[in-house]
Amino acid sequence: MPIHDQGYRRYAGERRGGDRRWPVIARAGIIERLRERRFLALLLVAWLLFAVRAVQLYVGTTIVRASFFAPSEETFHSFLNQQRLFVFFITIYAGAGLIASDRQANALQLYLSKPITRHDYIAGKLATLAAFLIAVTWVPAMMLLALQVLFSGSLDFVSSHPRLVPAITITSVLQVALASMTMLALSSLSRSRRFAAMLYALVTIFAGAVGGVLQTATGAAGWVLLSPQNTLRVVTDALFGIEPEIPVTIALFAIVALMTVCIAVLERRVRAVDVVA
Amino acid sequence: MNSDRSPVVLENVTVSYGSHPALRDVSVAFPEGAVGLLGPNGAGKSTLIKALLGLLRPAGGVMHVLGHDVAKSPLAIRARVGYMPETDTHIPGMNAVAFVAYCGELCGLPQADAMQRAHEVLFYVGLGEARYRNVETYSTGMKQRIKLAQALVHDPDLLLLDEPTNGMDPKGRDEMLALIRDIADRISVILSSHVLPDVEFACDHVVVLHKGVVATHGPIAALKGDSARVFELRVKGDETQFVVALRDVGIESDGESGDVMRVFVPADRPARLLFEVAARHGVQVRHFRASVPSLEDVFARALGD
Numbered sequence A: 001m002p003i004h005d006q007g008y009r010r011y012a013g014e015r016r017g018g019d020r021r022w023p024v025i026a027r028a029g030i031i032e033r034l035r036e037r038r039f040l041a042l043l044l045v046a047w048l049l050f051a052v053r054a055v056q057l058y059v060g061t062t063i064v065r066a067s068f069f070a071p072s073e074e075t076f077h078s079f080l081n082q083q084r085l086f087v088f089f090i091t092i093y094a095g096a097g098l099i100a101s102d103r104q105a106n107a108l109q110l111y112l113s114k115p116i117t118r119h120d121y122i123a124g125k126l127a128t129l130a131a132f133l134i135a136v137t138w139v140p141a142m143m144l145l146a147l148q149v150l151f152s153g154s155l156d157f158v159s160s161h162p163r164l165v166p167a168i169t170i171t172s173v174l175q176v177a178l179a180s181m182t183m184l185a186l187s188s189l190s191r192s193r194r195f196a197a198m199l200y201a202l203v204t205i206f207a208g209a210v211g212g213v214l215q216t217a218t219g220a221a222g223w224v225l226l227s228p229q230n231t232l233r234v235v236t237d238a239l240f241g242i243e244p245e246i247p248v249t250i251a252l253f254a255i256v257a258l259m260t261v262c263i264a265v266l267e268r269r270v271r272a273v274d275v276v277a
Numbered sequence B: 001m002n003s004d005r006s007p008v009v010l011e012n013v014t015v016s017y018g019s020h021p022a023l024r025d026v027s028v029a030f031p032e033g034a035v036g037l038l039g040p041n042g043a044g045k046s047t048l049i050k051a052l053l054g055l056l057r058p059a060g061g062v063m064h065v066l067g068h069d070v071a072k073s074p075l076a077i078r079a080r081v082g083y084m085p086e087t088d089t090h091i092p093g094m095n096a097v098a099f100v101a102y103c104g105e106l107c108g109l110p111q112a113d114a115m116q117r118a119h120e121v122l123f124y125v126g127l128g129e130a131r132y133r134n135v136e137t138y139s140t141g142m143k144q145r146i147k148l149a150q151a152l153v154h155d156p157d158l159l160l161l162d163e164p165t166n167g168m169d170p171k172g173r174d175e176m177l178a179l180i181r182d183i184a185d186r187i188s189v190i191l192s193s194h195v196l197p198d199v200e201f202a203c204d205h206v207v208v209l210h211k212g213v214v215a216t217h218g219p220i221a222a223l224k225g226d227s228a229r230v231f232e233l234r235v236k237g238d239e240t241q242f243v244v245a246l247r248d249v250g251i252e253s254d255g256e257s258g259d260v261m262r263v264f265v266p267a268d269r270p271a272r273l274l275f276e277v278a279a280r281h282g283v284q285v286r287h288f289r290a291s292v293p294s295l296e297d298v299f300a301r302a303l304g305d
Helices: A022-034 A037-046 A048-062 A064-069 A073-082 A084-095 A097-104 A107-112 A118-136 A138-152 A156-160 A164-188 A193-218 A221-226 A228-239 A248-269 B045-052 B074-080 B096-106 B111-124 B140-152 B170-184 B196-202 B220-225 B239-248 B272-280 B295-303
Strands: B008-017 B020-030 B034-038 B060-065 B081-084 B158-162 B188-193 B205-210 B213-219 B228-236 B261-266 B284-291
Touching: A022 A037, A022 A118, A022 B096, A037 A048, A037 A084, A037 A118, A048 A064, A048 A073, A048 A138, A073 A084, A073 A138, A073 A164, A073 A228, A084 A097, A084 A118, A084 A164, A084 A193, A097 A107, A097 A118, A097 A164, A097 A193, A107 A118, A118 A138, A118 A164, A138 A156, A138 A164, A164 A193, A164 A228, A164 A248, A193 A221, A193 A228, A221 A228, A221 A248, A228 A248, B008 B045, B020 B045, B020 B060, B020 B205, B020 B213, B034 B045, B034 B170, B034 B196, B045 B060, B045 B158, B045 B188, B074 B081, B081 B140, B096 B111, B096 B140, B111 B140, B140 B158, B140 B170, B170 B188, B170 B196, B188 B196, B196 B295, B205 B220, B205 B295, B213 B220, B213 B295, B220 B295, B228 B272, B239 B261, B239 B272, B261 B272, B261 B295, B272 B284
Parallel strands: B034 B188, B034 B205, B081 B158, B158 B188
Antiparallel strands: B008 B020, B008 B060, B205 B213, B228 B261, B228 B284
């Protein structure tokens, strides 16, 4: 009998059943990203505005003479609008390579040869990006609200603005979902993360600029639909009680249509085997 | 078809890429142990493996892997099957041990077990010292080994290996084949390759695919000794006419090599027939020697070359 068998040894431990493996993909993606110092720095910068707003809230609620700093619905609306810049950068940094890099490394066939579905894979990748985006939108906005309650010592502000929590939540969810889905779909179109990043920048910045120019030139508010970000702003404005430029139902329909296109792209591009017929 | 203990059974399976059929009405049962899946490039080997994993949907037919219907339970199959793809593949940005552990977790192993098993498997395939290196920095041979490691980490009941020795140096190739031989003592292995000596070394059975159909299958020993004796022959005269004449009397050859040709004389024909055909066509036999059948002969006969 050998002292130490160096042959293949079987595994006798536990195996988890079930088909829900997307959290494993999401966790690995998040950990991998958090190992990068540049990305951590970006996350930190994205929270700077929160710190400024927190100070503003403290001053506005505790110092009577600084009551012009007192929070309103607009405080949270403008905070979420300002966070869009960081949503853009984080989406590019953490999202461009999510599928493109896997395609470049032929990892898709590896993933899909394991007991995971294409939907698990997409959900895992989506959750990776969504987690970071929620961390710079919904989380700081809700923390600002919590700080307001803490500084003022009462729930008066929250109870007098009942639509604030749903508005923050829906705005954040829409912002995160739109950015994640668009980036993921664009990432699936290429084997290069740089190309995917350029496509996203094109969709976000260029479409917004062209829409703005056309809107100014023609005076037709409908050009706002050319840019996903401006379309989202229409919905956000409506949620915070600001009169939108175009009917909110049209903007919502445009967002749903864009997400449907993204899902169709992902459905077509995320395959273990590329069949060129 | 004896399929009671077969880990893989195919019945009338057809797989097409658009209008091009890659597998045509394939029916075969793979026995337990190491089975070689042989065939020239484009024969349908990789397609067959991908279809077994449920990555390609067949246009017709039924496939069973480890008792599961591939069409109905692809996830249950993938949980018990290890797949080593032909192409270079890895998860970007991970070192070897993280990559293999991640693959284990994707297959359902708890996090701690997956990590422990990853270390074990990496030592087993000979990457113990390099396990903390990023996979992207690995040599071709190391990449082949890590692909084997990720296929083994969850301890599958069936291992599908697609060209596992591609790009490896002779020493690495021998070590890889020795690993496959060792693994096949414990779990079933299907080794897809076009390198005949690899299959002959590592496998007991073989399935030969050609142009999307099963050309022949069975135990290698039986196929080699089956139905034909092999002779080496050198002739002077009109070789083309001689080869055609041999074919007319049911004797196959490996074609006109310009020097020594190998001819396969069916068991029910006397070897003397070779000389009779030669005499009839005015061809001189300058060299005649009985030879040992090899897998190459099985392959050549199956492909009808």
